[in-house]
Amino acid sequence: MGWSIPIGSVKGTEIRIHVTFLLLLAWIGAMHYIQGGATAAVEGVVFISLLFMSVLLHEFGHVFAARRYGVQTPDVTLLPIGGVARLERIPEEPRQELVVALAGPAVNFVIAGVLFLLLNGPLPAGSAEVQNPGVDLLARLATANLFLAVFNLLPAFPMDGGRVLRALLAQRMGYARGTRVAANVGQMLAFGLGLLGLFGNPILLFIALFVYLGAASESHAVQLRDAARGMITADAMVTRFESLPPSSRIEDAVQALLRTTQREFPVVDGAERLRGVLTREDMIRALRDQGAQTPVLEAMRADIPQIGHRRTLDEALALLQQTGAPALGVTDAAGRLIGLITPENIGELMMVHAARPSPPAPVSSAG
Structure with missing residues (x-):
């Protein structure tokens, strides 16, 4: 996730803190300092840090439950609104997803239970006022964990x-x-x-x-x-498109834009290898900032992912979503570009899929 800072890892899962979370800590400290001085500021930051430690443990509840079913988690990111565990996939077996989903709130209930034992009695009055530094820290943290568990179970x-x-x-x-x-x-x-x-x-x-x-x-x-489901990249790729040679200039790309309906133009060399993709937005930006004679090699996006034409469409979609690229190059066994997959043609695929009537359910016969 962009604007996040790695701070460590636990068994292969990287822990990251988003920059806005650090801004939240600074804001909490400043607000408490205004209300009660340096001591209140420290208490406010400590409470928020412990609360987000609970959020982190909540996310690792999901992580370790998912690993039971072979699902890895590359990273967990702490945001001002909570935590995000990026699972490679969501288990589609209902019982597995149930376990993974319940593991997070279960961690918060366990934390609250441990804190209740440490308090050695019922929660003191006002413990629901989690931002009130006058209330016992452990009581506020226990209440916050109960709220996190219940809220996440909506x-x-x-x-x-x-x-x-x-x-x-x-x-x-x-x-x-x-x-x-x-x-x-x-x-x-x-x-x-x-x-x-x-x-x-x-x-x-x-x-x-x-x-x-x-x-x-x-x-x-x-x-x-x-x-x-059940499709390969060759089933969904665009095969009729206009490409640009590496020697092209923005002026040539503009002419191609005007005579076609394309928004993404692959830059392909003489061996039919993909060098990059020039989008309409990249083209207009280069035309405005650098001029019509700018080489397309200077304006195109070179980090375009590629995938074989016999790979599953699920893999292609995951690659497109992970990279945020404007297009995906589809290659044959020799590595030559033979098609493109773009968010636009994926949207068209979905519309066609939704318009097709569902097959009738099989009728069982008694016998």
């Missing part, structure tokens, strides 16, 4: 509760349909939170937007995987 993506709901539904109606239903439930919950937020709690409006977009994103991702 039945809405991208919270763990949305994945729990999807896993339970998928056991009866399949993964794709279970995702659609869980996403709809999450979006209805988002509308409810949004309505409550209109009555004086702006934080609920932010949470509602976060939940709504998360549900839509999860539904879209599963639809994409469903459309790609």
Whole structure:
């Protein structure tokens, strides 16, 4: 994730802190300093640091549960809004996803339980005021962990509760349909939170937007995987496109842009090897800043990933999403460029997939 700083690793999973999290710590320290001086500032920073340690342990609950099923986690990033564990994939076996989803909140419940034992009694009055430095630190931390666990179990993506709901539904109606239903439930919950937020709690409006977009994103991702299932890159690639030789200049690219409907132009050498891709945005920027005689080699994007034409479309989609590239070069066995995969033609593939009627369910006969 961009703007994040690695601070260590645990058994192959890198721990990263986003720069905005450091800004949050500085802001918390400044606010507490204004209210109560240096001592209050230190207490505020310590509390937030311990709270985010709980968030980190929550994410590692997911990480270690996922590893039981062969799913690796390259990194965990701490953000001001929480933590993000980047799993290589989400287990599509419902029982496995259920275990992975519940592992995070379970960690928070365990932390809260340990803190209750250390407090040796019921929570003191005012422990729900987690930002009040006058309340016992352990009591506030226990309350915050309970809140994290309960909040994450709300039945809405991208919270763990949305994945729990999807896993339970998928056991009866399949993964794709279970995702659609869980996403709809999450979006209805988002509308409810949004309505409550209109009555004086702006934080609920932010949470509602976060939940709504998360549900839509999860539904879209599963639809994409469903459309790609069983396909190879050759099934989805664009094969009719205009390419540019390395000797071309921006002026030549502009002419190609005007006479075609393309937005991405591969730069291909005499051996039909991909050298890079020049996008419409790169072209316009170079034309404005450097002029029409600029070589395309200076304006193109050279770090374009490539994939073989017999590889699965799932692999191609993962590569496209991980790199954020404008296109993916598809090559034959000799390494020559034979096609392109772009977000635009993937979107068209999804529209075709959604428009096709579902095959009728098989009818069983008694006998």
